[in-house]
Amino acid sequence: MAKIMVAHGVPYVATATVGYPEDLIRKVRKALSIKGTKFLQIFAPCPTGWKMEPGLTVKITKEAISCRAFPLFEVENGVYKVTMKP
Numbered sequence: 001m002a003k004i005m006v007a008h009g010v011p012y013v014a015t016a017t018v019g020y021p022e023d024l025i026r027k028v029r030k031a032l033s034i035k036g037t038k039f040l041q042i043f044a045p046c047p048t049g050w051k052m053e054p055g056l057t058v059k060i061t062k063e064a065i066s067c068r069a070f071p072l073f074e075v076e077n078g079v080y081k082v083t084m085k086p
Contacts, residue, residue, distance in 0.1 A: 005039040006075045014074035017043040019061030043070045
């Protein structure tokens with residue numbers, strides 16, 4: 001979805017996860033500071049749907065990043081930047 005937004009020329013597109021709250025907060029603040037359309041894709045596991053303990057949420061999100069299932073990046077005016085390298 002994020003790459004579709006980039007292809008449509010959205011000025012700021014980013015991916016984030018609840019496992020890295022500092023990165024998430026920074027991206028939200030950056031998005032708020034940019035004029036025009038913004039898109040944030042936030043990965044947050046659903047304990048009920050995934051049948052997992054709620055206490056595993058942060059661990060699962062960090063595992064998704066480390067195994068490259070969900071990359072963390074931002075694209076500002078077409079310029080890609082990886083924000084968390086596994």
